[in-house]
Amino acid sequence: MIESIYLDNYKKFVDFELNNLKTINVISGSNNTGKTSILEALFFLCDRLSPDNMLRQYTIRNVKSYTINSQGQMWQMIFNDYDLTKKITIKITDSNGNEEVATYNHLDKANNEIISIQNQSVNSSNIVSTSSADISSLHSEFEINKKKCGDTYFYIRDNKLALSHKDLKLSDLTKVAIFVNSTSNATNKEDMDRLGKLIVNRRIEDIIASLQIIEPKLKSINIIPEANMPTVYCDTGLSRQYPLYHMGEGISKFLSILISICSVQNGLVCIDELENGIHYSLFPKVWGIIDKLAKDNNNQIFVTTHNHDLLKGLNTFCQESKDSSVEFIRIDETKSGLVAKNYDSEMLSAAMDRQWEIR
Structure with a gap:
């Protein structure tokens, strides 16, 4: 597992370091403070x-x-x-x-x-x-x-x-990295290829169970050709299956995240703006699923966000699970450059309870 990242002269970063990294690392900060760039740097190195x-x-x-x-x-x-x-x-x-x-x-x-x-x-x-x-x-x-x-x-x-x-x-190449961008959905070719391998290798059960927090009626997903293109179809108990894209942006983005975590072992999964399309009430469960699947596959997760509800959900998950494998990192731009402030799960809970602005 990566414990530290050092960046120098990469985009906005000069002599910049992230330390105390854990299984799940959540990076926040105001606009244009380089949150996504940190994920890109990791991916750039691993995908060389x-x-x-x-x-x-x-x-x-x-x-x-x-x-x-x-x-x-x-x-x-x-x-x-x-x-x-x-x-x-x-x-x-x-x-x-x-x-x-x-x-x-x-x-x-x-x-x-x-x-x-x-x-x-x-x-x-x-x-x-x-x-x-x-x-x-x-x-x-x-x-x-x-x-x-x-x-x-x-x-x-x-x-x-x-x-x-x-x-x-x-x-x-010591690490394999997968990047899930802010608008990702499970209709792109890479996700289709990964999903197909998971289906063939009978490793789809965890994904189905995870998706059921968004759509409890979901029974199975399959890849079916449509207009000469592979398309994800869902069985929710109706008279026929229907395409995933009819179920909305949130379930498609979440499926892309799940596919990425489950299709690599001992690797890195970089998720940009995890919250997109997912209802805020589901965030504690989403964090629990990501944590479980990351540990099952020995993967390390890097997430960017500036969404308060997602952080509240992270805090709820940490408090209920007593999980200490989460690190929250806020990036600030100062006169001397970008700096990182770390919060472990206990510090995050204290900050949220006191309603400090940490996004």
Whole structure:
């Protein structure tokens, strides 16, 4: 389990650290204090072998279009103050003292490096000729316990984004991460694939039981082709099953969260704005389900929110369950930069009882 996260020059974060992380970590703060960016940084580090890793920084925020050029504009948005001369550092330390570090820097001319490792490309179909103009690149270096374990190069040629890597091994990827964005629902392809595997492996019972807190009549869910697209259908005891999208945003978002937690073991699940679409009266039960499934699958959960009712529900869950595996973290912007204030479950209860504003 990750115990601390360190970020330097990643987006708004300079020399920033989160400590005392637990099974469930709830991150709050006012608008534009970097809550979602913390989740993105974790995902960026863990998803480093994916050819679309950089594009996911846009899709996570539902950006439909972006600028591609050869001067680094594609990755400029992850640099503090958009300054490509800075070096980004993302570091995580786990409960066993293991340290994983990624550094990122912009290279104006990366021709020689890229040409030398093209034959190791993660996605060779995206690799294009590098014989003419100078190529700029986002160069990443990775270390585990101070031992170097590979490099990656993102670069643009002929309006295509490509990724080449050197000495990266799947065995060095210590954490698998899944990102559930603020508008996620269980109709996207990744969720469909994960749900299908859970159904095949008979691991759907916990998901059905969990969904019944929103729809008590639910008996089963199935994936059925509709207009040549896989569609989730629900059986609620009526004369026929009907599509999940008829049941509303909340159950679809919750299903996406449940699929994510149940389809990975020993990993990270990052949930942006968990509260979207879910009725406030259900929040204590939702937290209980997330806690149980996270522990069953040995997963660590990171949630962002600024919803008071969700925090009240978290407090109710902590008080009723006596659970101490929850950490609430508030991010504040000060004159010296972003700072984190931690509340364990007891401190959270005290703050809520005194009606302190901690969102």
